[in-house]
Amino acid sequence: MDxxxxxxRVYVEEAGPRGEDAVPLLLLHTAGSDGRQWRDLLNDADIxxxxxxxxxxxxxxxxxxxxAGWQEEDYRLTTRAYTGLVMAVARALRLDRPIVMGCSIGGRIVLDLAAEHAGELRGVIGLQGSAFTGSYYDLSVLHHPRIHGGEVCGAMVSGLIGPTAPEAAKWETLWHYMQGGPGVFRGDLHFYAEEGDLRGKLARIDTARCPVALLTGEFDYSCRPEDTRATAAAIPGARAVIMPGLGHFPMSENFAALKPHLLxxxxxxxxxx
Incomplete structure (x- = not known):
């Protein structure tokens, strides 16, 4: 696709019906990881x-x-590019007013989607979503010739996982981070921690046209509960839910605990x- x-070439997985009555649900993974994070949701019969x-x-x-030509450039994700990507995928798949749900960077970009493309969406859900985070550690260590990129990426996010996460799900979530390409996590965080400040767009979101729900785990120092509450308060009609026991990766670290809030x-x- 263009x-x-x-x-x-974009890799896509899907599950569920494709008839006229089926509601499209487009899923956005976190920074530095990939669509495997949605494995439990894709296998949940209720959804x-x-x-x-x-x-x-x-x-x-x-x-x-x-x-092609990636070796000549530095990957840096921006708000405009990210929103453009999501809408390009939705149009390529001919999705009729999908619900878009993302986590972390995905939970941030759904706010821009709601502001810019409300008429093409049925609603947005931000897991660990807030309008701004800022950089709380030196991002350069994520792509440094003397540091193992995969291991440092896994280490950086390990403290964001909630204490109730089953061990197997916790370590699978970290393994996905350890497999990321060189500099990709750093490039995603250009949007999340530097360029992607969406606070100025929140007033433009009309939840009568595009409902907004923000679901955040209580154990998250990246997108803190107070960050999510402040974002929801700036969007009339938005819903904020703080989920006990969960951290920054609710869909992959403990889907069973996320499901009662999400469904x-x-x-x-x-x-x-």
Missing amino acids: IAGRPH TRHFRCIAFDMPWHGKSSPP PVLEEMAARG
Whole structure:
């Protein structure tokens, strides 16, 4: 497919019905990882019974390679490029007003999608979503010739996982980070911690046209509960839910604990038609 004027190959997985009654649910993974984070949701019968669940790997991530010529450039994700990517994928798959749900960087970009593309969406859900974070550690260590990139990426996010996460799910989440391409996590955080400040756009979001729900785990020092509450308070009609026991990766670290909070939100958005 074409993304910003360049040919790309984008890897997509999906589960659930594809008929007219199925509600498209487009899933956005976190910085530095890939669509495997949605493995439990894609296997959940209560969700896939009514929702066409679609997870794709962003270019440079997972099974989506960088575009030709990548060796001559530094990967840096921006708000404009990220929103353009999501809408390009939705249009390429001919999705009719999908619900878009993302986590971390995905939980941030859904706010821009709601502000810029409300008429093309049924609603947005931000897991660990807030309008601004800022940089709270030296990002250069994530791409340094004397530091093992995969191991330092896993180490950086290990403290963001909630204490209730099952051991197997915790370490699988970290393994995905350890497999990221050189500099990709750093490039994603250019959006998350530097360029992607969306506080100025929140007043433009009309939740009557595009509902907004923000679900945040209580154990997260990256997107803190108070950050999510402040973001929701700046969007009239937005919903904020703080989830006990969960951390920064609720869909992969402990989907069973996320599901009771998520399913009612999905059903409510789907019922809007």
